Every structure is written in structure tokens, then in C-alpha cells.
Amino acid sequence: MQPPIAPFRQFVVKVASRCDLACDHCYVYEHADTSWRGRPVVMSDETAIRVANRIAEHADEHRLEAVHVVFHGGEPLLAGVDRLRRFARALRRAAEGVCALDLHIHTNGVMLSRAFCDMFTEENIRVGVSIDGDRAANDLHRLYANGRSSYDQVIRAISLLRDDYPHLYAGLLCTVDVRNDPVAVYEALVALRPPRVDFLLPHATWDHPPLRPAGRDTAYADWLITVHDRWRADGRPMQVRMFDSIILTALGGESQSESLGTRPSDLVVVETDGTYEQADSLKTAYDGAPETGLDAARHSLSEAARHPGFAARQSGLASLAGECRRCPLVRDCGGGLYAHRHRTGSGFANPSVYCADLFTLISHLTAAEQRTSAAPVHELPVATLDALASGSPSSADIAHLSAPQLSRARQAVRRAAAVIADRRSWSILVDAERASRAAVDDLLSHPYVRAWAVRCVATGPVLTAADAGHLAAVAVVAAVRTGLAVKVAVPAVGNLVHLPGLGRMRTGGQEHAEVEVHDRSFAVRVDGRWLSEDSPLWEPVRPIEVAGLRLLLDDVDPYRDCYGPPVGDRLTDEAAAAWSEVAGAALASLPADQRAAMRACLRVLTPLADTTAGASSRAAYGALALPPVTDPGTAARLLVEHFHRAQIGALLDLLDLTGGDADRERLLTDAYGLLAVADSLTQAEQDRLASAIGRIADGALPAPGRRFAVRLADAAADRNARAATAGRR
Structure with missing residues (x-):
């Protein structure tokens, strides 16, 4: 041989x-x-x-x-x-x-x-x-x-x-x-x-x-x-x-x-x-x-x-x-x-x-590139830290957290590309960035693009073929967004070609599918035929637009499974319409300032499987996961709680509040989420909030952590006082 x-x-x-x-x-x-x-x-x-x-x-x-x-x-x-x-x-x-x-x-x-x-x-x-x-x-x-x-x-x-x-x-x-x-x-x-x-x-x-x-x-x-x-x-x-x-x-x-x-x-x-x-x-x-x-x-x-x-x-x-x-x-x-x-x-x-x-x-x-690619220093104003600790951050306060998240997403994708070493796909991303830095930034800040990159960096040299091949899919979407003309072979995972933020195409038994991009549109070659977004085999990400918020209902991205609770399968059109209606009503019921804060960073909602809890993921900033609820009020509470949990994750990416203590980070995240919905807590949840705040402050903390813990405790006490006054009335 x-x-x-x-x-x-x-x-x-x-x-x-x-x-x-x-x-x-x-x-x-x-x-x-x-x-x-x-x-x-x-x-x-x-x-x-x-x-x-x-x-x-x-x-x-x-x-x-x-x-x-x-x-x-x-x-x-x-x-x-x-x-x-x-x-x-x-x-x-x-x-x-x-x-x-x-x-x-x-x-x-x-x-x-x-x-x-x-x-x-x-x-x-x-x-x-x-x-x-x-x-x-x-x-x-x-x-x-x-x-x-x-x-x-x-x-x-x-x-x-x-x-x-x-x-x-x-x-x-x-x-x-x-x-x-x-x-x-x-x-x-x-x-x-x-x-x-x-x-x-x-x-x-x-x-x-x-x-x-x-x-x-x-x-x-x-x-x-x-x-x-x-x-x-x-x-x-x-x-x-x-x-x-x-x-x-x-x-x-x-x-x-x-x-x-x-x-x-x-x-x-x-x-x-x-x-x-x-x-x-x-x-x-x-x-x-x-x-x-x-x-x-x-x-x-x-x-x-x-x-x-x-x-x-x-x-x-x-x-x-x-x-x-x-x-x-x-x-x-x-x-x-x-x-x-x-x-x-x-x-x-x-x-x-x-x-x-x-x-x-x-x-x-190499030195010049390292200086350029190093994550920029993002300073957080003290007033923003205090506003976040109060549990009622404005859209401007949230923007102070979302900007560093884009930098972290870019770094994660760079490191993932370095592990994967797909020269062709990386070159397309470089060309796309030259064509439109803003369009590529928008793609790289998609929550599940970052979740994929974080997984690649964590896995390192034992990457699966699916994880390594996803760089080609990211490159295809970059070409679509920036108007590049390219032809790329993208792996089919579970008989599906996934394009982040766009959707997925069913491919039968092919291991790879050729994707051609031209004039900001694409076609996937399946069994010798070129299929576009008009094909019944294409399953798009669906939009949700309500009260000035434009979100994506993403129930197809392979990297959405990053929350702990299992995500749901692709919804039927009827189920998706019902789910979107509940989520839309929940968002519309929120105060205008709360919706404005969400507008600063929230991009994706993902259905979970059979569970009663919502979820956020530190690896997928900008996305929230909701259970299959039918009550807009319950959905609104879950949205607010887990939106705030996500902001604590972003804040911890920026500042050391706990001295690196993972248990305190968990307590802080739990307390901050509960504080955001303090008006609707059960007695057991109120007790959990009080216990978490007490345990956070019990011991040495870095200076920003001490300041945050004091103001968090003050905010909780203020809300308890308001609730007690409302109860006496």
C-alpha cells in the first residue's frame, strides 16, 4: 500500500x-x-x-x-x-x-x-x-x-x-x-x-x-x-x-x-x-x-x-x-x-x-498585533456601579456592560480560530471585517457565536469536527452580512447546516454542504441542487418585534444548549407563534425604562424544554432562555429576573467583586436576580434573598465588591420597607 x-x-x-x-x-x-x-x-x-x-x-x-x-x-x-x-x-x-x-x-x-x-x-x-x-x-x-x-x-x-x-x-x-x-x-x-x-x-x-x-x-x-x-x-x-x-x-x-x-x-x-x-x-x-x-x-x-x-x-x-x-x-x-x-x-x-x-x-x-488584539480596557464609572447595585440600571448603565462583552466575544472568536486553524474561513472573516467592521461586530456579538467560541477555547486540541467546522458557518454569515462573494464547504451536523443568526438547512445524508454567497444572499447545495431561503428545507430563525424591541426566537442554533436546563427542539410554526405571542405580551407589559435597558443588549430568546425556570448563560450574553409558559405575567417575571442575572455575569467579567470566590459569585447572581423581582417574591424567596445578601457581605471582599454589597443590601432593605408600607395600606 x-x-x-x-x-x-x-x-x-x-x-x-x-x-x-x-x-x-x-x-x-x-x-x-x-x-x-x-x-x-x-x-x-x-x-x-x-x-x-x-x-x-x-x-x-x-x-x-x-x-x-x-x-x-x-x-x-x-x-x-x-x-x-x-x-x-x-x-x-x-x-x-x-x-x-x-x-x-x-x-x-x-x-x-x-x-x-x-x-x-x-x-x-x-x-x-x-x-x-x-x-x-x-x-x-x-x-x-x-x-x-x-x-x-x-x-x-x-x-x-x-x-x-x-x-x-x-x-x-x-x-x-x-x-x-x-x-x-x-x-x-x-x-x-x-x-x-x-x-x-x-x-x-x-x-x-x-x-x-x-x-x-x-x-x-x-x-x-x-x-x-x-x-x-x-x-x-x-x-x-x-x-x-x-x-x-x-x-x-x-x-x-x-x-x-x-x-x-x-x-x-x-x-x-x-x-x-x-x-x-x-x-x-x-x-x-x-x-x-x-x-x-x-x-x-x-x-x-x-x-x-x-x-x-x-x-x-x-x-x-x-x-x-x-x-x-x-x-x-x-x-x-x-x-x-x-x-x-x-x-x-x-x-x-x-x-x-x-x-x-x-x-x-506579532507584537503590533498583540497590542491591537488585546482586549481594550473598559472602565466602569462609579455612578454606574452604584446604579447597577440598586437593581434599577438604565439603558446607559447596561451599555457600559455590553461594550466590553463585544470585546470579549471578539477575543473568544480569535482564540477559537487559532485553535481551529481554518485558513480559508479565517481569511473570509478578515476580508469581511475590512468590508464592514460594524457588520462583523454585530455577528460576533451574537450570543451563540460567542458560546461556540468559548466552547472551542475550553476544549482546545480535542475539538470535535462539528465545533471546528462551525468556523466555516460563521464565515458564511460574515460574507452574507458584508456582501462578499464566496463559496465555502460547511459541515452538516445531524444532517443540518447551521448558519448562526439566520437558521439551518436540512441536507439529507451529506457530511458537508457547499454554501455559495452572492449579493448578501446564500444558497446551499443539497443533492446537486442549489437551495435558497425559499426552500421548504430551510428553517429560519424567527423574529419577535414588540414595543421597540427586535429579538430573535432562536430554536435552531446548535450552541444554544449552554444554560444547564435542556433547550427545546425546533418549534412548529403554530407553537412558535403562540410562544412569541406570550413573550411579546410579557415584554409589552414591562415599564418603558425596563424595556429600554433590555434594548441595550438583549438579542435572542430561546425556548427551554419542560421546566418552570428561566435561564441565562455567561457564555451567551444577550440571550435569555424561557420555559414553555402560557402566562405573560410569569414570562415577564422570568425575563426581568434572568436579564438581571445576565448583567451580574457581565459585571463579573469586568470587575472582581468577590475575590474570585465562586460560591459568592453564585450567591451574588442569585440575589441580584431576586432583587429585580422583589415585589413578587414568595416568603421563601424573600428569605433566600436576605440569606444570600448576608453571606455575600460576611467576609473580606475587594473594594468594588464591598461597595456593591453595601448598596445591594440597602436596595433590598428599601424594597422591603416599601413592600411593608404597601402591605399596611
Whole structure:
């Protein structure tokens, strides 16, 4: 039996092996490898069809949901409009019914025209362009063979994409030269409004080290840090793959780049003659370095994946030099780009020739991200603490508690994503946040999104597949809320795909379902059919609107089971209408100031199973659970009591009131909930309230706890006095 392999997911297809520029930093034509001289100038149709079939065969064998193909060169536009169209159609025909196809082309731009762009639109091919910054930076390397500048032609191409074909504009690639002004390069790139920029370190090895100004061992890190800090100060106006990858790995996720992190390489190059090669960057090491001796005519891609060269790049930490394995940043850096480790005599078993730069850059970016992602300090005014202790907080007082809860929810989701390390879903969340921070905040503050994240963080490395897969569902909803167009595979749990805050789709026996998001709507692929919210298989979360409150009746979210008492099953439409009517009448009966306080944070009501008690959960702030009651008065009392219990949980997240004493926290929560409904307590409940308050104050407490306990006792005494006076009357 053959050992398992890491399948290829990224395919760089060389459709042309010559270039119309003579860039002196090009790894294909200007470094050690000269294999391009013996290859066809362009790929033939026969070879293209064979390669397309091999890719589809590989995707089918390994059950890949999607493959990413980049037309490359040389300069791929030299293949011409018609040939590239035929190649694209060959790929789509082969992939149809097997996997999704993400098709790009990367070009120097000088030949780009409307004819190419019209064809790219028809064939859904996105375009990346190489440019090194402003005119001075670009002309340092990117010239025609006669020394003429290519800058004007490249700017014309990028302007065409940006202004007339923005749907094709994938981004820019910039090779770093430390002789260029980093701020000038950054500003020139930002002015072109790219959706994404890739900064590349110039290819170099220990035998042929990179240019370094005298005395500057970290010149490349210093250059990139200058760009990074300006990028952050500008609010991250575009994605930067190098920076995003470092930030992602700092959060525990996986890198988006083969040059960073320890994720196994999943990239293969196919040359114009159909031969399989390792990454082009190896051409900088020595002549023939990327060769495998395998080709599409005689070998499958799985055979190529077993080649020792690919295997060496898929063994993670084990393949790194001892110095790298001992480094505290090894999981972020991963030893740098494989080609940059080469030294004659020791091969690739060395740190990167950019080791010092990578250490400095990663350390700086990680520290900056930790400063940003740390939960902000939320101060609670003394007047708000006193108002809360009185048992009658205003909406403004509640807002002082709900704002920190959003911060805690964001932190919980970040930590969950770090445990799960789903690169694709996390990237969608990052993109969605760039599109609308407010929309993503609204999603992350959904009570059961936080309950899921808290569970993931608590479970850690023994996460269930359902818990790990739920990040994809959260990403789908983020895309819906922000208008991103994405396609994501979401696990089906109990034959259901759950989308938090929206509802769930029944899927039959599928383990995963593909969800496509477009124009703020979604469709789920079930048994080969695309089903939308109009489908009878869709079970939505139902709204409850009453007296200025807009809540959700959520009886479908898998993470609503966080209260202790069991939650109920999905209600029928008739039962849901009756339940909503009782809850609505209960809310409408409350005083206006009480409803205003609830409006500041309450978002979700969830039915419990057969019980008489209500419930709140510290992990699901903003949600309350009610039993199946039919009396609005009983429902109103339960709402008020457990709303106040939830506020004590939020306050304890913000302040230490009990010195960390769990029993006192329980007593405090119980007392505060009872105080909120003191006018309707039975004698037994009044005794329980008095006992709890006495036990809270019996012993040493932190200063805020002492203040709160005194005012809580005063509030209880005042209410008892009012009740006694009312009784005498």
C-alpha cells in the first residue's frame, strides 16, 4: 500500500516559456537554471488538455473541493487570446462535476488589452500584475532587453483593470529592493487601489546572498516594517499577503504563503512541455533544482506528489535545520522560503539567508498585533456601579456592560480560530471585517457565536469536527452580512447546516454542504441542487418585534444548549407563534425604562424544554432562555429576573467583586436576580434573598465588591420597607 500524500491544490501552468521583458531579478531567466532554453515557446493544445485532465483526475482522487490554477510564464500573454481561451475551457470541462476551479493569470502587464480582458471576463480569469512601485523603483529592474522602461505600459494595464474591469483585478506583486524608498513604493502601490499586494523578497541563497547595504543585517526587515507600520496607520487599505500571513500565524492559524509557516507545500509547476516541476523559486539554487523527471503524458500528479523533492517540503518541522527547530518563531517563519535556505555542501538544511530579517519582521508584526488584539480596557464609572447595585440600571448603565462583552466575544472568536486553524474561513472573516467592521461586530456579538467560541477555547486540541467546522458557518454569515462573494464547504451536523443568526438547512445524508454567497444572499447545495431561503428545507430563525424591541426566537442554533436546563427542539410554526405571542405580551407589559435597558443588549430568546425556570448563560450574553409558559405575567417575571442575572455575569467579567470566590459569585447572581423581582417574591424567596445578601457581605471582599454589597443590601432593605408600607395600606 502506498503511503498517504499531501495532494496538490495549487497548479502553476506555464503557458509560455519566453518573456517580453528582461528583468534582471527574474528567477526564471536570470538565475542558475537554464532549462527554459529547451522547452516549447508556448504550450500546445494537446498538452493543455492532458494537463487539465490530470488536474481533474487528481482532484477527483483526493476529493478536493476546489483547485487553484495560475497561468504563468515567462509571460503568459504571449500565448495569445485564443489559445488562453482554449486552455481555460479545457480546464473547466475537465473540472466540471469534480471540483470548483479558481483560475488566475499573472502577467507583467505590458501586452494587456481589452481583447484579453473581455476574454478573461468570459472565462472568469482574474489577473495579477507585477510592478515594483513608482517609476524609479520599477525601472531599477523591470526593463525591456534594450533598456527601455516598461513602467508606462504597466500603469496603463493596471488602470485598465482598475477602472474598466475591476472584477478581474486580483492584485499586484512587488519585489523588494532596499535601495528603493519604502514609503514611496507603498504610496505608489496604494494609489493603484489594488485589492491585494504581495511583497516578495528577492531570490537569493547562501551562495549568492542578497544585496545588503553595509552594516544593515536586517535591511529587508527594516524596509518591510516601515511599509507595515504605514499600512496599519492607514487602516490596512488593501490586503498584504506577507503581513496577513504573519498575523494569521500569530493567532495560531496557517500562513497564506509558501514562504512562511510550516504548512506543507501544495504547489506544483507544469512547464510548457507538460513536465512537472517543483516551485520556480528553486531555479535560483542551481541548474535543474526544480526538476522531477515526471510529466503529464506518463505520470499522474499523485506520482509527482511522492517525488522526494515534494516530500521534503511537506514534512513540516522535521525538514528544518536544528537552528530553526530551536527558534521560538519557527511555527511563524517555517524556515522561510525553501529556495532561500540553499548552500552548496549542505543543500537546503540551513536557515533562510533572510533569517535575521524574518526574525525581526515577525517579532515586530506579532507584537503590533498583540497590542491591537488585546482586549481594550473598559472602565466602569462609579455612578454606574452604584446604579447597577440598586437593581434599577438604565439603558446607559447596561451599555457600559455590553461594550466590553463585544470585546470579549471578539477575543473568544480569535482564540477559537487559532485553535481551529481554518485558513480559508479565517481569511473570509478578515476580508469581511475590512468590508464592514460594524457588520462583523454585530455577528460576533451574537450570543451563540460567542458560546461556540468559548466552547472551542475550553476544549482546545480535542475539538470535535462539528465545533471546528462551525468556523466555516460563521464565515458564511460574515460574507452574507458584508456582501462578499464566496463559496465555502460547511459541515452538516445531524444532517443540518447551521448558519448562526439566520437558521439551518436540512441536507439529507451529506457530511458537508457547499454554501455559495452572492449579493448578501446564500444558497446551499443539497443533492446537486442549489437551495435558497425559499426552500421548504430551510428553517429560519424567527423574529419577535414588540414595543421597540427586535429579538430573535432562536430554536435552531446548535450552541444554544449552554444554560444547564435542556433547550427545546425546533418549534412548529403554530407553537412558535403562540410562544412569541406570550413573550411579546410579557415584554409589552414591562415599564418603558425596563424595556429600554433590555434594548441595550438583549438579542435572542430561546425556548427551554419542560421546566418552570428561566435561564441565562455567561457564555451567551444577550440571550435569555424561557420555559414553555402560557402566562405573560410569569414570562415577564422570568425575563426581568434572568436579564438581571445576565448583567451580574457581565459585571463579573469586568470587575472582581468577590475575590474570585465562586460560591459568592453564585450567591451574588442569585440575589441580584431576586432583587429585580422583589415585589413578587414568595416568603421563601424573600428569605433566600436576605440569606444570600448576608453571606455575600460576611467576609473580606475587594473594594468594588464591598461597595456593591453595601448598596445591594440597602436596595433590598428599601424594597422591603416599601413592600411593608404597601402591605399596611
